[in-house]
Amino acid sequence: MMVKAACAQEGAYPFGAPPLASRPDDRFDSAPGMGQTVGRYFDAVPFALCILDRARHVLFVNEQMAQIAGHRVVDLDGYCVTALLPELRPILEKRYRLAGSRQPLPDLRISWRGREYMLTFNATYDRGGELAEMMIGAIDITREARIEQGLRRSRRRLLASLRTDHLTGLLNRRGLETAVRRGLRCGARERRPVGLLVADIDCFKAYNDRFGHVTGDTCLMAVAQIIGRHGARAGGAVGRYGGEEFVVLLPDADGDAAVEFAESCRAAIEALAIAHPDSPVGRVTISIGVTVASGEGGGKIDSSVVSHCIGTADSALYRAKEQGRNAVRFQALP
Helix, strand or coil: CCCCCCCCCCCCCCCCCCCCCCCCCCHHHHCCCHHHHHHHHHHHCCCEEEEEECCCEEEEECHHHHHHHCCCHHHHCCCEHHHHCHHHHHHHHHHHHHHHCCCCCCCEEEEECCEEEEEEEEEEECCCCCEEEEEEEEEECHHHHHHHHHHHHHHHHHHHHHHECCCCCCECHHHHHHHHHHHHHHHHHHCCCEEEEEEEECCHHHHHHHHCHHHHHHHHHHHHHHHHHHHHHCCCEEEEEECCEEEEEEECCCHHHHHHHHHHHHHHHHHCCCECCCCCCCECCEEEEEEEECCCCCCCCCHHHHHHHHHHHHHHHHHHHHCCCCCEEECCCC
């Protein structure tokens, strides 16, 4: 390969060698075979490389860079790279502006034709201090990028598993408390009410004792599916708080809206008509306690506030239990 190069200012080349240019008195070509030797060297380096002049014309390109660009070396040699590859224009123009003002040239990670590359940039300057050439190196990091993506996916799955109840697929207690805390903070910040519900399957111990834990788990999943579906439609967060107890956070819901939501859940679960001989009504039902954080007053929302809100809804739940079950009761926060 012929290297279109000329000797510029000694010591200006970023890697300690003279910069390449396109003058005919090239120092490499002045020695027999030197141009071919340098060309073979650049083809042998383990990364793609090209050198552009100040007008974005290709002074030199090795085989690796030509393959990335999708052209032969002879097709690139001497041509304006932004004309051949217009999608590179924004990247190059920004780097040329930075180089023209002697600013650092940051590396850049790009996706290019189905692969990932890390681009590095180095500029050389003539004796007058003007930008002379731009050297661009490209390293294929597709394998590393895919490993990173796999690690990120694994991390997301791990974090999700730490917040998810394995039986119902809803949030577990840890995930639920985090969601409630965030929801209460958002409500306080935006001064909007937040509804909080605690639901419990009526006479569930008796159901488990009669039918066994496998059937009990099936019942839990059916109830969770109903509450989860209703919560998703309302834009809320739903979780299994423990045993047969569920908690729902309803953003932007006042007392009337929260009670209406609870009633729709209660009715939908009763309509499943899951037989429960040990229940007063002969089928699986739930009781629900409701409270609302008004969003007024602000203040710090910490774990004690979360516990207080859930505790208030839980008190309303047990009032529903005491008054016959299969019911919804509201209790205001003190």
